[in-house]
Amino acid sequence: MRHPMLPDLLQPGLGLVFCGTAAGRRSAAEGAYYAHPGNQFWRALHAVQLTPRQFAPAEFPLLQALGIGLTDLAKHHMGNDDELPRDAFDALALRRKIERHAPSLLAFTSKAAARLVLGPSVHYGWQREHINETRLCVLPSPSGQARGHWDIGPWQELAAGFRAL
Numbered sequence: 068m069r070h071p072m073l074p075d076l077l078q079p080g081l082g083l084v085f086c087g088t089a090a091g092r093r094s095a096a097e098g099a100y101y102a103h104p105g106n107q108f109w110r111a112l113h114a115v116q117l118t119p120r121q122f123a124p125a126e127f128p129l130l131q132a133l134g135i136g137l138t139d140l141a142k143h144h145m146g147n148d149d150e151l152p153r154d155a156f157d158a159l160a161l162r163r164k165i166e167r168h169a170p171s172l173l174a175f176t177s178k179a180a181a182r183l184v185l186g187p188s189v190h191y192g193w194q195r196e197h198i199n200e201t202r203l204c205v206l207p208s209p210s211g212q213a214r215g216h217w218d219i220g221p222w223q224e225l226a227a228g229f230r231a232l
Contacts, residue, residue, distance in 0.1 A: 089141035105211025177208035
Protein backbone atom coordinates (compact mmCIF):
# COMPACT_ATOMS: atom_id res chain seq x y z
CA MET A 68 0.00 0.00 0.00
CA ARG A 69 1.34 3.42 -0.95
CA HIS A 70 1.73 6.01 1.75
CA PRO A 71 0.02 9.38 1.30
CA MET A 72 2.09 12.45 0.44
CA LEU A 73 0.73 14.08 3.61
CA PRO A 74 -1.13 12.35 6.44
CA ASP A 75 -4.77 13.21 6.97
CA LEU A 76 -5.40 15.28 10.06
CA LEU A 77 -8.84 13.86 10.79
CA GLN A 78 -10.73 12.61 13.82
CA PRO A 79 -14.39 12.49 14.85
CA GLY A 80 -15.78 15.67 16.35
CA LEU A 81 -13.82 18.26 14.39
CA GLY A 82 -15.59 21.53 13.74
CA LEU A 83 -13.82 22.23 10.44
CA VAL A 84 -11.82 20.30 7.86
CA PHE A 85 -9.91 21.97 5.02
CA CYS A 86 -9.57 20.01 1.78
CA GLY A 87 -7.09 20.88 -0.96
CA THR A 88 -6.47 19.16 -4.26
CA ALA A 89 -2.97 17.75 -3.70
CA ALA A 90 0.26 18.47 -1.87
CA GLY A 91 2.49 20.85 -3.75
CA ARG A 92 6.11 19.87 -4.31
CA ARG A 93 7.34 21.99 -1.40
CA SER A 94 4.66 20.59 0.93
CA ALA A 95 5.50 17.01 -0.05
CA ALA A 96 9.23 17.65 0.43
CA GLU A 97 8.70 19.21 3.87
CA GLY A 98 5.92 16.82 4.94
CA ALA A 99 3.72 19.79 5.83
CA TYR A 100 0.51 21.23 4.42
CA TYR A 101 0.62 24.56 2.54
CA ALA A 102 4.42 24.84 2.99
CA HIS A 103 5.33 27.11 0.06
CA PRO A 104 6.19 30.57 1.42
CA GLY A 105 3.94 32.19 -1.23
CA ASN A 106 0.90 30.30 0.00
CA GLN A 107 -1.55 32.42 2.02
CA PHE A 108 -3.10 29.53 3.99
CA TRP A 109 -1.35 30.00 7.34
CA ARG A 110 -1.54 33.81 7.14
CA ALA A 111 -5.25 33.59 6.31
CA LEU A 112 -6.01 31.26 9.23
CA HIS A 113 -4.46 33.74 11.61
CA ALA A 114 -5.94 36.81 9.88
CA VAL A 115 -9.48 35.43 10.28
CA GLN A 116 -8.70 34.36 13.85
CA LEU A 117 -8.95 30.60 13.36
CA THR A 118 -5.50 30.30 14.98
CA PRO A 119 -4.17 32.35 17.92
CA ARG A 120 -0.97 33.11 15.98
CA GLN A 121 0.42 32.37 12.55
CA PHE A 122 1.49 28.74 12.59
CA ALA A 123 4.44 27.48 10.59
CA PRO A 124 3.49 24.74 8.10
CA ALA A 125 5.32 22.09 10.15
CA GLU A 126 3.01 22.91 13.07
CA PHE A 127 -0.07 21.64 11.19
CA PRO A 128 -0.75 18.89 13.79
CA LEU A 129 -1.55 21.65 16.31
CA LEU A 130 -4.74 22.43 14.37
CA GLN A 131 -6.51 19.35 15.76
CA ALA A 132 -6.49 20.84 19.27
CA LEU A 133 -8.36 23.82 17.77
CA GLY A 134 -10.99 21.53 16.22
CA ILE A 135 -9.54 21.83 12.70
CA GLY A 136 -8.47 19.05 10.33
CA LEU A 137 -6.75 18.76 6.95
CA THR A 138 -6.91 16.45 3.94
CA ASP A 139 -6.46 16.46 0.14
CA LEU A 140 -8.27 14.88 -2.78
CA ALA A 141 -5.09 13.42 -4.27
CA LYS A 142 -3.33 11.67 -1.41
CA HIS A 143 -0.71 9.81 -3.49
CA HIS A 144 0.39 12.52 -5.94
CA MET A 145 2.10 15.88 -5.62
CA GLY A 146 2.39 18.91 -7.83
CA ASN A 147 0.21 21.49 -9.49
CA ASP A 148 -3.36 20.47 -10.28
CA ASP A 149 -2.78 20.64 -14.04
CA GLU A 150 0.19 18.23 -13.77
CA LEU A 151 -1.72 15.46 -12.04
CA PRO A 152 -3.45 12.56 -13.76
CA ARG A 153 -7.24 12.78 -13.68
CA ASP A 154 -7.48 9.56 -11.65
CA ALA A 155 -5.30 11.08 -8.90
CA PHE A 156 -8.33 12.76 -7.36
CA ASP A 157 -10.53 10.52 -5.24
CA ALA A 158 -13.81 12.33 -4.51
CA LEU A 159 -15.45 9.13 -3.25
CA ALA A 160 -12.69 8.57 -0.68
CA LEU A 161 -13.13 12.17 0.53
CA ARG A 162 -16.90 11.71 0.88
CA ARG A 163 -16.31 8.52 2.87
CA LYS A 164 -13.84 10.28 5.19
CA ILE A 165 -16.29 13.13 5.78
CA GLU A 166 -19.17 10.71 6.40
CA ARG A 167 -17.01 8.71 8.85
CA HIS A 168 -15.54 11.67 10.78
CA ALA A 169 -18.59 13.97 10.45
CA PRO A 170 -17.00 17.40 10.87
CA SER A 171 -19.45 20.28 11.16
CA LEU A 172 -17.86 22.12 8.23
CA LEU A 173 -15.79 21.14 5.18
CA ALA A 174 -13.96 23.92 3.37
CA PHE A 175 -12.42 23.37 -0.05
CA THR A 176 -9.32 25.51 -0.45
CA SER A 177 -9.99 26.08 -4.14
CA LYS A 178 -12.78 25.96 -6.69
CA ALA A 179 -10.80 23.25 -8.48
CA ALA A 180 -11.00 20.97 -5.45
CA ALA A 181 -14.69 21.73 -4.95
CA ARG A 182 -15.54 21.06 -8.60
CA LEU A 183 -13.94 17.63 -8.42
CA VAL A 184 -16.36 16.69 -5.63
CA LEU A 185 -19.45 18.82 -6.24
CA GLY A 186 -19.45 19.38 -10.00
CA PRO A 187 -18.89 22.46 -12.13
CA SER A 188 -21.48 24.84 -10.69
CA VAL A 189 -19.76 25.82 -7.44
CA HIS A 190 -19.31 29.35 -6.22
CA TYR A 191 -17.24 30.89 -3.44
CA GLY A 192 -18.82 30.71 -0.01
CA TRP A 193 -21.42 28.37 1.46
CA GLN A 194 -22.89 25.69 -0.80
CA ARG A 195 -26.44 24.33 -0.82
CA GLU A 196 -25.17 20.75 -0.90
CA HIS A 197 -24.10 18.97 2.30
CA ILE A 198 -22.32 15.70 2.94
CA ASN A 199 -24.70 14.19 5.47
CA GLU A 200 -24.83 16.92 8.15
CA THR A 201 -21.53 18.56 7.13
CA ARG A 202 -21.92 22.06 5.67
CA LEU A 203 -19.70 22.83 2.67
CA CYS A 204 -17.82 26.01 1.82
CA VAL A 205 -15.62 26.92 -1.16
CA LEU A 206 -12.72 29.28 -0.60
CA PRO A 207 -10.45 31.18 -2.98
CA SER A 208 -7.20 29.29 -3.30
CA PRO A 209 -4.44 30.51 -0.98
CA SER A 210 -1.81 29.36 -3.51
CA GLY A 211 0.60 31.99 -4.73
CA GLN A 212 -0.26 30.88 -8.28
CA ALA A 213 -3.88 31.94 -7.69
CA ARG A 214 -3.03 35.36 -6.28
CA GLY A 215 -5.23 37.06 -8.90
CA HIS A 216 -8.31 35.34 -7.41
CA TRP A 217 -7.40 35.93 -3.76
CA ASP A 218 -10.15 37.31 -1.54
CA ILE A 219 -10.16 36.98 2.24
CA GLY A 220 -13.95 37.56 2.39
CA PRO A 221 -15.07 33.91 2.05
CA TRP A 222 -12.40 32.94 4.61
CA GLN A 223 -13.90 35.46 7.03
CA GLU A 224 -17.40 34.02 6.43
CA LEU A 225 -16.06 30.52 7.11
CA ALA A 226 -14.39 31.65 10.33
CA ALA A 227 -17.63 33.28 11.50
CA GLY A 228 -19.50 30.02 10.77
CA PHE A 229 -16.89 28.05 12.68
CA ARG A 230 -17.07 30.36 15.70
CA ALA A 231 -20.87 30.07 15.67
CA LEU A 232 -20.70 26.28 16.19
